[in-house]
Amino acid sequence: MLTVNAGVLRSARTIEFMKFKVAERLEPGFVKVSTKHLSICGSDVDYWKYNGDVPSDFLLIHEAGGVVTEVGSDVASVKPGDLVWVNPLWADPSLPFNERLHELGLDNLIPLPHHKFLATPPVQGVLRDTIIYPAHLLHKIEGGASNPERIPLIEPLACSYNGVDLLNMQQVQMFGEWTATVIGPGPIGIMCAAILLNRGCSKVFLLGRTEGRLKKAKQVLTRHFEAERIETVVSHSNPQQVVAAIKSKTPYERGVDVVMECSGDEDVVTPAMVYMSPMGQLIEIGRMLHGIKFDRPHGQRGQKTFQFSYRFNRRAIEESIQLLFGPDRFDIDDIVTNRFPLQRSAEAFALAAQKPPEVIKILIECPN
Numbered sequence: 001m002l003t004v005n006a007g008v009l010r011s012a013r014t015i016e017f018m019k020f021k022v023a024e025r026l027e028p029g030f031v032k033v034s035t036k037h038l039s040i041c042g043s044d045v046d047y048w049k050y051n052g053d054v055p056s057d058f059l060l061i062h063e064a065g066g067v068v069t070e071v072g073s074d075v076a077s078v079k080p081g082d083l084v085w086v087n088p089l090w091a092d093p094s095l096p097f098n099e100r101l102h103e104l105g106l107d108n109l110i111p112l113p114h115h116k117f118l119a120t121p122p123v124q125g126v127l128r129d130t131i132i133y134p135a136h137l138l139h140k141i142e143g144g145a146s147n148p149e150r151i152p153l154i155e156p157l158a159c160s161y162n163g164v165d166l167l168n169m170q171q172v173q174m175f176g177e178w179t180a181t182v183i184g185p186g187p188i189g190i191m192c193a194a195i196l197l198n199r200g201c202s203k204v205f206l207l208g209r210t211e212g213r214l215k216k217a218k219q220v221l222t223r224h225f226e227a228e229r230i231e232t233v234v235s236h237s238n239p240q241q242v243v244a245a246i247k248s249k250t251p252y253e254r255g256v257d258v259v260m261e262c263s264g265d266e267d268v269v270t271p272a273m274v275y276m277s278p279m280g281q282l283i284e285i286g287r288m289l290h291g292i293k294f295d296r297p298h299g300q301r302g303q304k305t306f307q308f309s310y311r312f313n314r315r316a317i318e319e320s321i322q323l324l325f326g327p328d329r330f331d332i333d334d335i336v337t338n339r340f341p342l343q344r345s346a347e348a349f350a351l352a353a354q355k356p357p358e359v360i361k362i363l364i365e366c367p368n
Contacts (some may be wrong), residue, residue: 001025006128006363007345012050015127015346020059022124024132028073030217031135033084035066035126038364039152039336040352042186042264044119045288048264048349054121057092060349062088062118064126065141065151075135083145084138085154085321086126089311105314108162118310127345129366139317143325149336149363150324153187157320157332158312160191163260163285164199165316166307171279172257179256181205181246181272184263185232185337187218187361188285190221191259193217194332197225205246205256207268212357220334220360230309239271246275255280262286266293269306273298281305335361342366 006020026032044060046052064086069080078084091110093102098110107115119125141151174176180201185208193204204221208214214232221230233245247255250273255277264286272282273295273336280302284292299306312320323330337360340348348362 002130002132004128004130006059007342009048009054009060009129010056011193013350015048015349017343017345020057020128021060022128026070026072026132029075029135030072030132031068031078031138032070032130032132033066033076033086033138035064035129035131035366036068037065037149037152038065038126038155038342038366040348040362041077041156042363044125045349045352046287047119047121048353052121058121059125060119060159061125061126061127062120062232062262063090063152063153063155064131065144065148066131066366068138069130071135077135078138078140083141083148083151085141085151086118086131086133087137087317088140088155089115090117090123090134090137091115099340108311108313126344127364129342139321141321141325147333150333152363153332153335153361154317154320154324155312156187157324158316159285159309160188160195161316161319162312163283163309164192164195165285166309167258167281168305169199172281174279175251175254175257175277176253177202178258179203179205179250180258181207181256181275182260183207183265183268183272184261185213186262189222189260189262190217190335190343190360191286191332192223192262193230194224194330196258196260197221197229201229201258202227203231203249205231205233205249207235207242207246208263209235210357211219213355213360216337216358216360220332223331223334235268239274242271243275249252250277255276257281260285266291269293270295273302273304276302276304278302279304281307283307283309285309336363338362340364
């Protein structure tokens with residue numbers, strides 16, 4: 001057993017900082033990592049609220065980076081002192097079809113129960129100062145010492161890349177100049193918008209519930225892209241207003257060619273089917289807790305595509321690491337708006353659950 005300092009979810013909305021024992025040992029092929037920076041995901045907040053089958057005394061957080069402190073036998077990929085990203089997706093490729101998915105870099109598609117994910121019950125998360133983890137799931141981050149706070153952002157960026165990479169770009173560009181709507185101006189929404197703009201999207205419409213959050217999201221994006229390529233649209237109780245606000249500003253008022261749904265709100269898909277162009281594509285990244293309200297007639301008449309994106313594949317990981325730490329690195333540091341020490345994890349989660357407009361990404365710093 002490994003004893004750690006951790007923020008333990010004792011009951012719904014109650015995190016206690018305490019000594020905690022986890023069933024981890026430094027076995028062959030495993031590595032001990034001292035965590036340095038963690039970040040809160042929307043799924044963590046859902047579990048904090050007990051939306052799901054959450055056991056008592058549970059550890060949240062799956063977005064993590066740290067420093068290797070000790071390695072087990074048969075480990076050559078990392079050494080003590082290395083900065084690493086903790087890949088939260090742990091898949092078993094031993095079955096024949098699973099092996100093929102693994103060869104293709106599609107571990108995210110290996111089905112349950114041969115696939116598990118940190119901080120997804122019953123698998124404990126990383127809201128603690130130490131973790132022992134398989135060496136093959138640790139990615140050494142070259143050049144990360146100057147900005148280790150970026151390491152936890154690899155996971156949400158990889159989720160964003162995975163979604164955008166599902167687009168059929170030949171279809172997207174078939175009418176020439178193309179536009180997109182990104183629903184949900186949180187971290188993944190901002191990252192999706194940045195990827196789309198970087199790939200030549202002429203205009204991105206950021207759609208969200210509050211003007212403050214939309215303003216902050218646009219502020220992050222305009223550090224790299226022209227302000228006129230980013231339009232903010234506040235969600236209305238009347239979906240027709242949203243449809244009109246978006247379609248009127250697209251070429252020939254045909255609607256957007258791409259919709260990236262990053263909010264998890266089941267009510268946004270129906271109007272999206274209306275303001276999408278013929279042959280438009282909608283990628284669902286948001287974590288849906290309930291069913292989806294779907295406008296089949298509009299989708300069918302326009303031969304529009306609806307596709308789910310699930311976590312991230314190997315290519316998305318590689319692209320994300322390159323974007324954050326490569327020679328042409330992308331500065332998305334403004335996404336991190338708030339920082340808390342590990343001892344104040346309870347405050348960090350309470351703030352994340354409130355969703356004030358000025359808060360986008362919350363970082364938790366470990367005292368190691």
